[in-house]
Amino acid sequence: MSIIARQFGRPRGLLGRLVGRGMARGNGEFNRWVVHEVGEHCPDGGDERRIVELGPGPGIGLEEVLRQFPRARVWGVDPSPEMLSQSRKRNATAVEAGRLELVQGDVASLAAVAPVDVVVANHVLYFWHQPGAELARLHGFLRPGGLLALGYQLRRNMPPMAQKHFPREGHLLYDSDDEVAELVRAAGFSAVRHRVKGSPEAPEGRVTLATA
Numbered sequence: 591m592s593i594i595a596r597q598f599g600r601p602r603g604l605l606g607r608l609v610g611r612g613m614a615r616g617n618g619e620f621n622r623w624v625v626h627e628v629g630e631h632c633p634d635g636g637d638e639r640r641i642v643e644l645g646p647g648p649g650i651g652l653e654e655v656l657r658q659f660p661r662a663r664v665w666g667v668d669p670s671p672e673m674l675s676q677s678r679k680r681n682a683t684a685v686e687a688g689r690l691e692l693v694q695g696d697v698a699s700l701a702a703v704a705p706v707d708v709v710v711a712n713h714v715l716y717f718w719h720q721p722g723a724e725l726a727r728l729h730g731f732l733r734p735g736g737l738l739a740l741g742y743q744l745r746r747n748m749p750p751m752a753q754k755h756f757p758r759e760g761h762l763l764y765d766s767d768d769e770v771a772e773l774v775r776a777a778g779f780s781a782v783r784h785r786v787k788g789s790p791e792a793p794e795g796r797v798t799l800a801t802a
């Protein structure tokens with residue numbers, strides 16, 4: 591099971607590709623919902639913008655960003671070549687048209703893209719072992735007034751496998767939105783707000799939105 595937990599943080603090889611397909615099925619709707627929330631919170635509709643998705647995995651969020659913001663330039667940044675390959679296949683037309691660039695890397699890679707208008711990161715927060723430092727770096731790469739959208743689940747709503755094995759791998763789980771808000775504020779963001787997908791008792795996920 592800890593092999594699976596590791597794969598979520600850094601999908602690799604055949605198992606990583608299978609995990610990627612599973613994420614496309616299991617997280618697809620949530621990823622689309624987060625992008626819809628981004629659209630609702632972009633002051634000017636997010637068009638003609640520079641939008642980055644960190645950790646796009648199989649690329650469903652990227653697909654939705656490209657659909658919702660047809661004039662935006664979009665980057666997908668992920669350390670996993672396997673996930674970049676799935677993102678590329680899913681969004682081949684946009685890559686060929688030069689609208690989408692896929693980059694192997696992490697938050698530091700945004701230096702080449704900054705200033706950025708929107709950063710989306712779904713289910714990536716757990717794998718930042720120094721989340722304060724990562725968020726502060728992200729803040730520096732967003733333009734003033736730019737939007738951060740962090741999608742995640744709280745510990746109690748995560749599958750038992752993740753509750754048990756993520757902490758063993760050093761991954762961080764969160765018990766409340768306030769905990770996430772505190773980190774985000776300490777990194778320099780303001781106007782921090784939360785949205786929940788689904789019922790509060792059995793949420794399908796949640797997003798913290800914040801302004802740089």
Ligand SMILES: C[S@@+](CC[C@H](N)C(=O)[O-])C[C@H]1O[C@@H](n2cnc3c(N)ncnc32)[C@H](O)[C@@H]1O
Pocket residue numbers: 598599600601613614617618621644645646647648651667668669670673695696697711712713714717718
């Ligand atoms: C659990 S998957 C989530 C994939 C997709 N966002 C979703 O919601 O289905 C986490 C993804 O984040 C990537 N990742 C892990 N650490 C990262 C980091 N420091 N920066 C960017 N991406 C990272 C992994 O390679 C993986 O593709």
